[in-house]
Every structure is written in C-alpha cells, then in structure tokens.
Amino acid sequence: MDNINAAKAAIVAVFTALSACFGWFGWLVVIFIISMTGDCLTGFLAAFKCGNWESRIAREGLWHKMGCIVAVLVTVIFDFIIGIIINNLPSINFPFNYSVLLCPLAMTWYILTELGSIIENAGKMGAPVPGFIKQALALFRGTVASAGDKLTHMK
Template sequence: MENVTTVKVSILGAVGVIGSIIANALGGWDMALRVLVLFMAVDYITGLIVAGVFKKSGKSEMGALESKAGFKGLCRKGMILGIVFIATQLDLLSGTELIRDTVIIGYVVNEAVSIIENAGLMGVPIPDIIKRALEILKSKKGDKND
C-alpha cells in the first residue's frame, strides 16, 4: 500500500511540474489563460455532444462522431496554445503584455462563437442579439480587406 501512495505522489508531482512549466511558457496561469482553456474545453465537449448525440456536426460526412475530426479539433486547440506561446515570447521581446492578451481575447471570442453555434445545432434557442452579433463577426471574418 505504501508503494501505491509513493507512485501516486510521484505521478501527481510530475504532472504538477509539467503543468507549471507549460503555464509559465504561456505567460502564467492568469484569468485570461484560464478563460481560454475553459472555453476551449467547453467548445470541444459541446462539439462532441453535437456529433455524438445530435448527429449534426459539419466536421464529418454523416454529422456523427469521427475520431479523425476529433483529433483535428484537438490539434487546432494545441495550435492555438502554440500561438499564445509565440505571442508571449513577442511580449517578452517587446517588454509589453499587449500581444498575448490581444491574441487570447481573439481566441476567446472565436471559441465563444463556436460554443454558441454548437448550442444552436443542439436546438438551444439563441437570443436575437447574439445571432446578429454572430452574423457580424462571420461577415467580418470573411472580409479580406480588414
């Protein structure tokens, strides 16, 4: 029993060290990073629900769960964190905190839009003000002159 406790403490300690190294590389575990990671998790989970339960995913041919689509989603989330890492390094280079925060805010908005779209695919009623805001954001996203 003592061996199990030692192994458990060692594993938890290693996970804690790795997590703190990653959080430090991303500029610290502040509110902005916590919100981004939370929104990324909620978006991924709601995407799984849309595909697995409602079979309405636009990411697969049949609209159902597909491991390849799920893996691509995780890769995209990993790349978002990679871009936050790059923004953090640019902030360190320039002596500011503007670039990282701007990047995180942009991705939080993008994740929020995706969560709302997933909710709509589930049949959750979306208030008109949010629908209009989404339409504006989508039209801005498609406008290459900005």
C-alpha cells in the first residue's frame, strides 16, 4: 500500500511541477507527445493485425514523426524570435507581452492530425468508428489551419 501511495505522490509531483513550470503550454506538449506515441503504437498494432507489417513503412512513419517534431521546433524558434522583436522594440509599446502564438497552433494542428490517424488505425484494427468523430476532428483541424492562415494573411 505504501508503494502505491508513493507512486501516486510521485505522479502528482511530476504533473504539479509540469503545470508550475510550463502551465497550459506544457500540457499541450504532453498531449502532443502522447498523441504521436499513440499513433505509432496503434499504427504498429493495425499493421500486425492486418498482416502487412513492413519495416520500410514503419521507418517512413518514424521519419514522418521526426519531421513533425522538427516543424514544431521551428515554430518554437520562430515564436522566440517574434517575442524578442515585439517585446524589445524601443519605439513601439504594445499593451501585451508576447510569449507564444504559432507553436500552440502548430502543435494543435499536429495533435488533431495524430488523433485522426489513431482513429483510422482503430478502424483498421476492427473497431467501429462513428463518422461524427472523424468529422469533428476534420472540422477542428480545419479551424486551426484557418486560424493560422488568418494570422499570416493579415493586412
């Protein structure tokens, strides 16, 4: 019983530290990592179930994941640069302090993409997948993409 309580306390401590250090953005990173891991696992399971496991396809999937991570890291750097410029312009005073904008949008888009892939993999494994789940994910993904497009097309 003491081991269980110690494990629970450790888990709570980790989540508390994550929240204290990174707030909502930290949780977005955790969800991003969990969704990418979940997509890998369900993809492997679906391939095994269907009998079409190929290491070449698995490698391509892992390279795809690495590309997603690189794209998110680029948005982190871009947000950092934008923040430096906006927060340190001596001639312009903004009524806010810029921290992040593009990275949460990019991560949310990738999370929704990964969740869609997890749903596809669940269907390949034989689970009935309601159409409204696929439609909701596509709708939210399109909304996030549209928000990002609006940011880059401001006049």
